[in-house]
Amino acid sequence: MTILRRTSLGALLAVALVVPAFGQSGVDRIDSNMERVPLHTVIPDYPEVARRDRVEGSVQVCFNISRSGYPRRIAVRHSTNRLFEKIAKKAVRQSTWKPLSEGEQESGIKACRTFRFSLVSAIENEQD
Amino acid sequence: MSYWIILVAALLLLACPELAADEESKTVIGPRNALLADGADALKAGDGVEGVRLTLGGLEIAQGELERKMGHSNLCAGYLLIDKPLTALPHCNWVLERDPNHWRTYNNRALVYLRLERFEESEADIARGQALSPSSRNLKIAKGMLLDETDPVRPNVEIDERRNAMEKGSDDSSKN
Numbered sequence: 001m002t003i004l005r006r007t008s009l010g011a012l013l014a015v016a017l018v019v020p021a022f023g024q025s026g027v028d029r030i031d032s033n034m035e036r037v038p039l040h041t042v043i044p045d046y047p048e049v050a051r052r053d054r055v056e057g058s059v060q061v062c063f064n065i066s067r068s069g070y071p072r073r074i075a076v077r078h079s080t081n082r083l084f085e086k087i088a089k090k091a092v093r094q095s096t097w098k099p100l101s102e103g104e105q106e107s108g109i110k111a112c113r114t115f116r117f118s119l120v121s122a123i124e125n126e127q128d
Numbered sequence: 129m130s131y132w133i134i135l136v137a138a139l140l141l142l143a144c145p146e147l148a149a150d151e152e153s154k155t156v157i158g159p160r161n162a163l164l165a166d167g168a169d170a171l172k173a174g175d176g177v178e179g180v181r182l183t184l185g186g187l188e189i190a191q192g193e194l195e196r197k198m199g200h201s202n203l204c205a206g207y208l209l210i211d212k213p214l215t216a217l218p219h220c221n222w223v224l225e226r227d228p229n230h231w232r233t234y235n236n237r238a239l240v241y242l243r244l245e246r247f248e249e250s251e252a253d254i255a256r257g258q259a260l261s262p263s264s265r266n267l268k269i270a271k272g273m274l275l276d277e278t279d280p281v282r283p284n285v286e287i288d289e290r291r292n293a294m295e296k297g298s299d300d301s302s303k304n
């Protein structure tokens with residue numbers, strides 16, 4: 001019984017020592033959606049079939065950003081047309097962010113990026 | 129130019145004489161009208177001059193309405209391919225006068241009208257073709273080509289990093 005109490009106490013102490021190490025000792029939690037700095041942002045091409053058929057739409061892609069700045073677990077969260085989903089995911093996959101420095105910690109919160117695909121009249125553009 | 133070749137190649141599929149033999153329930157080994165068949169092959173390969181030459185030869189020995197219809201349909205596509213839309217037009221008309229449900233010829237004639245900058249007639253033929261064959265990829269391409277002439281657009285892609293971007297800032301729609 002005494003051994004059990006000592007073991008439990010030891011476990012509690014260990015937890016008590018570990019928790020401040022994340023919460024207080026100079027480790028910043030980064031909300032990747034707000035604070036991760038993009039290094040290379042890929043803008044997708046407008047899908048040719050969508051352009052031909054005059055289809056517009058939006059896709060929101062959410063993902064984690066690894067410590068080294070690469071997107072992980074990329075998934076479509078919202079989409080108005082499936083025509084745009086594949087190319088939006090590919091653009092995110094090819095994008096990179098600034099790696100975290102030693103003192104920074106990943107927040108685990110997903111970042112999201114919305115792509116809006118629209119068509120502008122070329123005639124108007126020429127007149128401008 | 130590549131668009132035209134793809135379209136013409138696709139439109140020739142029903143115009144091969146082998147199929148005529150099937151429809152008439154005769155046992156024929158190989159194409160009955162070799163010139164029409166070779167002309168279709170040449171047009172599919174993008175050789176408009178040779179395709180037209182062979183098809184004209186095939187049309188001279190054509191037997192029955194079906195073979196003649198195929199010949200004229202292919203001539204319409206062939207003359208369009210060699211940039212002679214005014215020569216192509218009567219051949220398309222010949223087919224449609226006899227078969228008003230031939231969506232491929234509506235597609236061909238729409239392209240002829242497009243080349244002649246007769247956009248309203250082109251649009252009408254695309255609409256007729258799509259009524260007969262709503263899922264036709266060729267007609268969608270033709271419509272896209274027409275829209276590029278009459279209502280050209282410039283693609284634009286915006287990136288929004290806000291998590292709630294889809295709820296707030298979107299004004300999504302489909303033009304059609």
